[in-house]
Amino acid sequence: MTAGFSFALEASDGAARTGLVSTPRGDIRTPAFMPVGTAGTVKAMLMSHVRETGADIVLGNTYHLMLRPTAERVAALGGLHAFMNWPRPILTDSGGFQVMSLSKLRKLTEDGVAFQSHIDGSRHMLTPERSVEIQCLLGSDIQMQLDECPAIPIAEDDARSSMLLSARWAERSKRAFEEKSASGQALFGIVQGANYEALRRESLDRLMEIGFPGYAVGGLAVGEGREEMFRVLEFTCPHMPAGKPRYLMGVGKPADIVGAVARGIDMFDCVAPTRSGRHGQAWTRQGPVNIKNARYADDPEPLDPDSACPASRDYAKAYLHHLFRAGEYLGPMLLTWHNLQYYQDLMASLRGAVREGRLGRFIADFKAETGESVV
Amino acid sequence: MTAGFSFALEASDGAARTGLVSTPRGDIRTPAFMPVGTAGTVKAMLMSHVRETGADIVLGNTYHLMLRPTAERVAALGGLHAFMNWPRPILTDSGGFQVMSLSKLRKLTEDGVAFQSHIDGSRHMLTPERSVEIQCLLGSDIQMQLDECPAIPIAEDDARSSMLLSARWAERSKRAFEEKSASGQALFGIVQGANYEALRRESLDRLMEIGFPGYAVGGLAVGEGREEMFRVLEFTCPHMPAGKPRYLMGVGKPADIVGAVARGIDMFDCVAPTRSGRHGQAWTRQGPVNIKNARYADDPEPLDPDSACPASRDYAKAYLHHLFRAGEYLGPMLLTWHNLQYYQDLMASLRGAVREGRLGRFIADFKAETGESVV
Numbered sequence: 080m081t082a083g084f085s086f087a088l089e090a091s092d093g094a095a096r097t098g099l100v101s102t103p104r105g106d107i108r109t110p111a112f113m114p115v116g117t118a119g120t121v122k123a124m125l126m127s128h129v130r131e132t133g134a135d136i137v138l139g140n141t142y143h144l145m146l147r148p149t150a151e152r153v154a155a156l157g158g159l160h161a162f163m164n165w166p167r168p169i170l171t172d173s174g175g176f177q178v179m180s181l182s183k184l185r186k187l188t189e190d191g192v193a194f195q196s197h198i199d200g201s202r203h204m205l206t207p208e209r210s211v212e213i214q215c216l217l218g219s220d221i222q223m224q225l226d227e228c229p230a231i232p233i234a235e236d237d238a239r240s241s242m243l244l245s246a247r248w249a250e251r252s253k254r255a256f257e258e259k260s261a262s263g264q265a266l267f268g269i270v271q272g273a274n275y276e277a278l279r280r281e282s283l284d285r286l287m288e289i290g291f292p293g294y295a296v297g298g299l300a301v302g303e304g305r306e307e308m309f310r311v312l313e314f315t316c317p318h319m320p321a322g323k324p325r326y327l328m329g330v331g332k333p334a335d336i337v338g339a340v341a342r343g344i345d346m347f348d349c350v351a352p353t354r355s356g357r358h359g360q361a362w363t364r365q366g367p368v369n370i371k372n373a374r375y376a377d378d379p380e381p382l383d384p385d386s387a388c389p390a391s392r393d394y395a396k397a398y399l400h401h402l403f404r405a406g407e408y409l410g411p412m413l414l415t416w417h418n419l420q421y422y423q424d425l426m427a428s429l430r431g432a433v434r435e436g437r438l439g440r441f442i443a444d445f446k447a448e449t450g451e452s453v454v
Numbered sequence: 455m456t457a458g459f460s461f462a463l464e465a466s467d468g469a470a471r472t473g474l475v476s477t478p479r480g481d482i483r484t485p486a487f488m489p490v491g492t493a494g495t496v497k498a499m500l501m502s503h504v505r506e507t508g509a510d511i512v513l514g515n516t517y518h519l520m521l522r523p524t525a526e527r528v529a530a531l532g533g534l535h536a537f538m539n540w541p542r543p544i545l546t547d548s549g550g551f552q553v554m555s556l557s558k559l560r561k562l563t564e565d566g567v568a569f570q571s572h573i574d575g576s577r578h579m580l581t582p583e584r585s586v587e588i589q590c591l592l593g594s595d596i597q598m599q600l601d602e603c604p605a606i607p608i609a610e611d612d613a614r615s616s617m618l619l620s621a622r623w624a625e626r627s628k629r630a631f632e633e634k635s636a637s638g639q640a641l642f643g644i645v646q647g648a649n650y651e652a653l654r655r656e657s658l659d660r661l662m663e664i665g666f667p668g669y670a671v672g673g674l675a676v677g678e679g680r681e682e683m684f685r686v687l688e689f690t691c692p693h694m695p696a697g698k699p700r701y702l703m704g705v706g707k708p709a710d711i712v713g714a715v716a717r718g719i720d721m722f723d724c725v726a727p728t729r730s731g732r733h734g735q736a737w738t739r740q741g742p743v744n745i746k747n748a749r750y751a752d753d754p755e756p757l758d759p760d761s762a763c764p765a766s767r768d769y770a771k772a773y774l775h776h777l778f779r780a781g782e783y784l785g786p787m788l789l790t791w792h793n794l795q796y797y798q799d800l801m802a803s804l805r806g807a808v809r810e811g812r813l814g815r816f817i818a819d820f821k822a823e824t825g826e827s828v829v
Binding site for chain 1: 494497518538764770779
């Protein structure tokens with residue numbers, strides 16, 4: 080158990096849970112959605128507004144930060160929290176997923192992955208030890224082990240080899256973390272095994288033997304579709320330790336989140352609200368809005384007149400439409416803000432529903448409002 | 455005199471003045487700097503933050519707004535104040551200057567100027583009457599007459615013909631304004647005449663005969679250089695009525711403003727703080743900062759640790775440098791905010807210096823800090 084880091088389950092409703100992750104930098108109410116702050120900024124947002132939406136924690140991307148401005152520079156400037164003006168918890172990924180999706184000339188070995196930067200072509204080596212070292216330089220509160228994250232579909236043999244490599248990297252990550260981390264920081268292990276039940280079980284068993292204060296489900300939302308993702312969660316979550324937080328990496332759209340909470344997940348991250356916001360897509364309780372659509376050119380109504388969020392409440396859709404048509408900064412700024420508020424409101428509603436034992440009703444209402452079934 | 459619109463001079467120091475423009479939507483402390491909100495948004499800013507910097511009034515561009523989203527649409531949505539979420543005074547220009555600089559296939563006649571939109575090629579006609587009509591549809595508190603704004607140098611004969619056209623348009627503008635405007639709105643006349651003393655006097659005399667609640671000096675900052683601009687102000691301002699606000703259009707950099715205040719100007723607008731901010735240029739009390747310069751990559755100091763503005767105070771230069779290098783929205787957002795705060799702080803300091811009769815000392819200090827002489 081990591082000193083200063085803890086998880087307390089408060090209530091459950093079926094497989095769904097609500098609770099509190101405590102860290103020296105503040106508490107995280109679960110189920111939690113972590114806005115993505117890739118390069119030390121939640122794109123187009125002030126961190127004070129990110130906080131006002133209700134976010135308890137944000138995510139930083141090790142791959143981007145190690146390349147620019149570099150982890151060493153961030154450390155010299157006082158760490159990622161000071162750098163980006165966010166005193167609350169930060170989770171960083173290991174960098175592995177984005178090395179595989181963004182970098183050039185990757186070479187994967189037992190030791191780690193060698194690659195060239197997509198920014199300037201410089202050569203780097205990311206090992207389990209180096210990933211932990213970088214995350215410690217950044218000063219992140221929740222760190223992730225380096226893993227390999229294959230796409231689905233994948234043959235079972237290949238999926239098992241990959242999962243075993245990730246398990247060996249989990250052990251090396253933990254050793255490095257025990258050497259380098261500060262008090263109160265936590266390292267999470269990542270369950271792999273594609274969509275094979277036996278492999279997910281084996282992965283989880285190996286990780287639990289190593290022992291982590293939290294467990295992530297990795298390797299999902301990689302093209303398998305929502306139903307298949309839910310199926311994997313259904314045969315994985317029940318075996319995860321109830322007393323530790325469970326983090327579903329890179330997920331997702333609102334319906335993905337509602338369905339995953341119903342299956343026992345506690346933490347989420349996704350670029351959907353921020354990226355969609357920059358492209359003029361808004362989530363609302365009346366369904367999705369593509370603000371660039373001509374139908375909004377004369378619409379005097381705001382995205383949500385009842386919201387406490389200025390972006391949702393204080394601007395006519397016609398104005399937002401105009402901002403996107405004119406290519407103004409304020410369009411992405413306001414729609415990102417609105418979407419993050421929508422996500423945090425969704426998480427607050429989910430926590431309330433679980434606490435009060437009415438998640439089934441919540442899911443039925445969600446389907447009635449959005450047309451999306453998550454059972 | 456327009457009902458509900460007034461100007462009270464509070465103090466003067468040499469030719470410099472400080473006072474208060476009162477409008478039904480709020481007061482404007484002079485000397486005043488008006489941030490430019492071209493297309494219904496001060497680029498990359500929330501209007502609540504624009505207000506927090508100390509701005510009493512912002513400027514909107516008739517040319518941009520008439521083309522997109524159109525003045526009729528803004529009117530149907532409740533006017534420009536509601537549209538852009540700014541309940542305080544708005545000044546709009548006439549559209550003439552930007553027709554000449556941005557549009558295609560312009561044709562200037564006695565009646566007005568025909569042009570094609572730079573956005574979609576659509577054809578439009580801007581006359582003195584149509585400009586006032588648009589400004590009334592937008593609901594702007596201070597409106598500007600349509601004028602012609604020739605570049606300097608220009609032959610005296612040509613400058614006089616142009617000035618006389620502007621004077622005839624002033625008269626037509628006033629007639630249209632008296633028909634269409636709402637109570638408390640004001641229309642300003644614009645003094646033209648290039649850098650010819652006799653023409654500036656004649657222009658002013660003609661405008662004063664028509665009678666306006668405020669007078670602008672137009673046709674400067676068009677390539678004539680700072681010294682020449684100051685020379686024109688020196689032979690123009692003393693003849694402008696002391697009891698009416700004086701607005702120097704499209705000016706300027708901080709040294710331009712300080713020098714123009716010393717010569718009797720009360721109101722300014724310029725894209726410099728916002729445009730420069732988007733391009734990584736900051737004004738500081740220690741001189742200009744190009745934040746993209748490699749020298750700031752490791753600089754832990756903020757742009758101004760003593761500022762009340764979060765953008766100036768709460769972010770290391772190294773972080774701002776990183777944001778610009780990474781092409782993040784937050785870089786332009788923060789530097790624009792910082793620059794607008796710098797400008798409003800400058801205006802507040804100028805008002806204080808004039809009120810306390812120490813403008814000479816202020817100008818000497820300004821020269822010592824920035825190296826720029828404005829006498």
